[in-house]
Amino acid sequence: MWLCCKIETGRSPDYNIFCQYWSDPKHPLWVISHNECIIGTAGLAEHGLNEKGEVTHMAIKRRYKRNGLAQILLYKLIEYCEKYEYEEIILFTSVLQLPAERLYEKIGFKKWKMSKHIFIRSCIEVQTSHFSLKLPRTNT
Known part of the structure; x- marks a missing residue:
């Protein structure tokens, strides 16, 4: 839904929610747009008052991937969490998202757990990676 142009998103029943x-x-939600489209x-x-934040709705429109946009969004999110003294940032991603996993690790997230999620009446099983970034970051 958040990868569509303004006109298209207004037609979605979940748009107002x-x-x-x-x-x-x-x-907080960080958005990058191009030609009036969210990309x-x-x-x-x-999760708790400034204790732990979870990265959600992390998405880049397909044709804009591999241009550093995800990294820009993540650094903005991390800066916000450091400013408001969060202790940790967590995120979850499918193991099928290898470029995303590499980006998270490059930025400093550590994989701490793997789990399985079952979707669509037990027909599809997806392996999920859990990542964590402790704050404040130290310069090493």
Whole structure:
């Protein structure tokens, strides 16, 4: 939904719920746009008051991938978490997202757990990687 142009998103039944949730200052969302189309997003869901944040809605439109946009979004999110003294940032991704996993590790996230999620009435099983970044980061 967040990878469509403004005109297209207005037709989605979930669009108002999406906008209502992400326009709340408690739920920061970073957006990159090009020609009035959203081409990338990264959201932050809070787990406890400034204790732990979870990267959500991390997406870059296919034709804009591999241009450093995901890295820019993640660094903005990390800067926000450091400013507000979060202790940790977590995220979850499918093991099928190897370029994303490499990016998270390059930035400093550590893989701490693997799990399996079953979708669509037990027909599809997806292996998920869990990543964590402790804050504040230290310069090493």
